[in-house]
Each structure stands twice: as structure tokens, then as C-alpha cells.
Amino acid sequence: MARSALLNVMVQAAMKAGRSLSRDFGEVQNLQVSMKGPGDYVSQADRKAEDIVFAELSKARPGYSFLMEERGTVEGDDSQHRWIVDPLDGTTNFLHGIPLFAVSIALERQGQIVAGVIYNPAMDELYTAERGGGAFMNDRRLRVAGRIKLVDTVIGCGMPHLGRGHHGNFLVELRNVMAEVSGVRRLGSASLDLAYVAAGRMDGFWETGLSAWDIAAGLLLIREAGGFVSDMDGGQDMLDNGSVVAGNEVIQRALLKVVKKPFTPR
Numbered sequence: 640m641a642r643s644a645l646l647n648v649m650v651q652a653a654m655k656a657g658r659s660l661s662r663d664f665g666e667v668q669n670l671q672v673s674m675k676g677p678g679d680y681v682s683q684a685d686r687k688a689e690d691i692v693f694a695e696l697s698k699a700r701p702g703y704s705f706l707m708e709e710r711g712t713v714e715g716d717d718s719q720h721r722w723i724v725d726p727l728d729g730t731t732n733f734l735h736g737i738p739l740f741a742v743s744i745a746l747e748r749q750g751q752i753v754a755g756v757i758y759n760p761a762m763d764e765l766y767t768a769e770r771g772g773g774a775f776m777n778d779r780r781l782r783v784a785g786r787i788k789l790v791d792t793v794i795g796c797g798m799p800h801l802g803r804g805h806h807g808n809f810l811v812e813l814r815n816v817m818a819e820v821s822g823v824r825r826l827g828s829a830s831l832d833l834a835y836v837a838a839g840r841m842d843g844f845w846e847t848g849l850s851a852w853d854i855a856a857g858l859l860l861i862r863e864a865g866g867f868v869s870d871m872d873g874g875q876d877m878l879d880n881g882s883v884v885a886g887n888e889v890i891q892r893a894l895l896k897v898v899k900k901p902f903t904p905r
């Protein structure tokens with residue numbers, strides 16, 4: 640498959656960071672780990688991977704701005720372009736030896752996401768999408784699942800970690816969804832959750848309290864795989880308010896309705 644020069648740059652950065660993560664994953668017990676807050680960890684591996692992505696992308700496209708999880712915002716001369724980077728999405732999985740984690744890189748041009756790459760090095764699965772060019776895993780074109788009855792679906796979700804709060808809201812959402820679908824999954828990496836929806840492995844996904852770097856690349860993947868995404872209000876402010884509901888056209892709409900149903904004890 641021929642990739643554009645832009646995607647090649649992003650893939651190279653993601654794979655190089657992924658190789659660093661793979662090495663650290665093999666020696667996870669020796670890594671320095673610190674806590675940003677209750678249940679919220681960051682390790683040397685996150686920082687090393689971020690340094691690699693930052694160096695690769697800065698070299699290939701000097702002047703572009705950055706939004707990265709660990710460094711925050713780095714303003715460049717070119718305010719039209721911004722990289723949105725999560726160097727290790729799924730740190731908790733990573734630190735527990737669970738091979739569900741990824742590097743996620745998106746490029747925003749004039750406020751619009753135009754390219755996205757998500758790489759899970761443990762499974763060697765590379766997801767790529769460019770606006771208008773479709774979504775791929777490795778060389779295979781992706782399409783969201785076609786199921787249209789909620790009762791047939793497997794839906795992914797994210798659960799708020801210890802320090803995040805809103806546990807009660809989540810339990811109401813979960814209870815509503817569990818009552819309507821075949822099964823619910825919690826992978827522990829929002830970028831992979833979205834990639835799995837794009838790949839048709841899960842029929843839908845919802846989570847709140849996310850950050851732009853968790854979802855920017857995944858949102859494009861889903862759209863380019865023929866899927867639909869909105870925030871919890873049905874709008875398109877996912878990057879700003881950090882809530883996401885995703886699926887094919889029918890399931891996305893149905894899931895949004897179910898997730899937002901008021902609590903009815905039973």
C-alpha cells in the first residue's frame with residue numbers, strides 16, 4: 640500500500656516510539672514510575688516514547704505546534720498545524736504487563752484532524768487514516784461493523800480511574816448499556832478502543848473525561864472507516880469536552896440515547 644509522505648512521517652515516529660515501548664515492556668519491573676494523582680501513573684517509558692515522537696516529528700515538519708500528554712503544549716511558528724500526541728495510551732495496562740497499549744499521533748490542520756496513526760507495538764498492529772483516504776490496519780482497509788440491533792452488539796467503554804470521580808454517573812451509564820447489548824468491554828486504552836470500533840471488532844464505544852490526545856487519531860479512523868462519532872451531547876466538541884460516543888450510523892445514535900437515559904432503579 641502506498642502511503643502519503645505525511646503518513647510515512649507519522650508512521651515512522653509511531654513505530655520508533657513503539658520499539659522503545661516494546662523494549663521497556665520487557666523490563667517493566669525496572670522502570671521508574673511516578674503518580675500524577677490517585678490511580679494515574681506515568682513512567683520513564685511514557686517520557687522516552689514522547690521524546691522520540693517529538694524529535695521525529697520536529698525534524699520532519701519543523702515549526703508545527705504540539706499538544707502532548709506529558710509535555711503539554713509546545714507552540715511552533717506554524718500555528719496552522721498541530722500534532723496531538725499520546726506517547727503511551729494505556730499506561731496502566733503497560734505497567735501491569737497487559738499488551739493493550741499504543742502510541743497515538745494525530746495532525747490537526749486549521750483545527751481539523753487530517754491524519755491519524757495508532758500503533759500497538761505488542762501486537763504489531765498499525766492503524767492509519769488520512770482525511771478522505773480511508774482507514775487501514777497494516778495494509779487492510781477498515782470498515783466499522785454492520786450490526787444494527789443493539790442486542791447483537793459488543794460495546795467498549797472506559798471507566799473513570801480512582802482519582803477521576805464521576806463513578807456514579809458511569810455506573811448509571813453502564814447499567815443502561817448492559818441492559819440493551821450482548822456484552823460490554825473495557826480495554827484500557829481509549830485510542831485502541833476507537834481503533835477497534837473502526838476495525839469492526841467492537842460495534843460501539845463510549846467514554847467521558849478523556850483528553851484530546853486520547854482520541855484525536857481514533858476519531859478520524861472511525862470516520863474514515865464509515866463510522867460516526869459525537870460527544871455526549873450529540874455535538875462535535877469531543878476534543879474539547881473529552882466525551883465520545885462511537886459506532887456505525889445506527890448504533891452510534893442508539894448508544895447515545897441509551898447512555899444518556901436517566902437512572903431508573905430496577
Ligand code: IPD
Pocket residue numbers: 708725727728729730731797798826827828829830846848849853
Ligand atoms: C488512559 C486510557 C484509558 C482511559 C483513560 C486515559 P493513558 O490514557 O486511554 O483507557 O480510560 O481515561 O487517561 O493515561 O494511559 O494515556
Ligand code: CA
Pocket residue numbers: 680681708730
Ligand atoms: Ca496518562
Ligand code: CA
Pocket residue numbers: 725727728729829852853
Ligand atoms: Ca491516554
Ligand code: CA
Pocket residue numbers: 685708725726727728729730
Ligand atoms: Ca498516555
